[in-house]
């Protein structure tokens with residue numbers, strides 16, 4: 001109900017996708033919907049199945065932030081920002097994120113997240129999977145949609161590494177604890193009282209997504225990736241078993257795709273152990289440079305390509321960037 005604007009809708013495999021908005025601002029709606037279509041196609045390509053009969057973005061302007069549902073997402077949206085150079089990526093990341101949640105969290109979900117008993121707390125250790133990996137995939141789908149270049153992808157991940165590595169909470173709280181404590185602390189890694197002993201799974205989650213992805217790709221000689229884990233979770237737990245997965249099942253499925261133990265990688269989830277970025281980035285032919293500010297001790301990070309790559313590194317990098325997606 002209301003004074004609504006319907007942007008030009010599009011179909012993917014015969015299924016309609018709409019954007020209906022209140023006060024969306026003024027921008028090139030054709031161009032915007034063309035870009036959005038590419039992002040959604042890239043998201044669908046990861047899972048390989050469209051589970052709804054129609055999908056709708058409900059945009060309420062102006063603002064920023066959203067909430068995901070099975071067949072739609074409701075987003076605060078300010079189309080005027082699309083006219084600002086460089087803001088397209090951020091908006092597409094954001095819409096891609098809310099869209100990808102139709103898979104990851106609404107259908108691919110931790111055991112505790114539904115059906116809900118609204119009389120009780122619903123805590124889970126796995127919000128880093130539901131939110132953190134959705135952040136990781138928002139970058140990948142916008143990149144694979146051709147709307148982001150390599151450097152912008154690296155910058156996004158650097159942003160998460162910087163936020164995590166400069167957060168004093170990283171010595172105190174593991175990623176699984178950050179997930180579990182959201183019920184009492186809120187989602188963005190702040191301690192309600194006293195010194196900052198909390199972290200955000202929106203920062204560490206995508207970093208662990210990248211580490212798992214590169215580890216699986218390296219262990220399988222680029223035959224498998226984190227995408228295979230997401231597809232497996234979707235097919236097995238959502239479609240077949242029609243339930244969520246436990247902490248142990250998530251790790252088991254990652255290991256079954258990787259074909260190796262991921263005990264070392266899951267220590268980054270369950271403990272506060274320092275992350276060895278270089279080892280993992282090297283699997284994809286990448287490196288990381290760290291710069292420490294002498295005055296205040298804050299760290300900066302820069303990801304770039306290795307000068308010499310072997311063919312496996314080259315293949316992993318290209319597949320990850322979406323240039324040769326299997």
Ligand SMILES: [Zn+2]
Pocket residue numbers: 097101131134
């Ligand atoms: Zn989210």
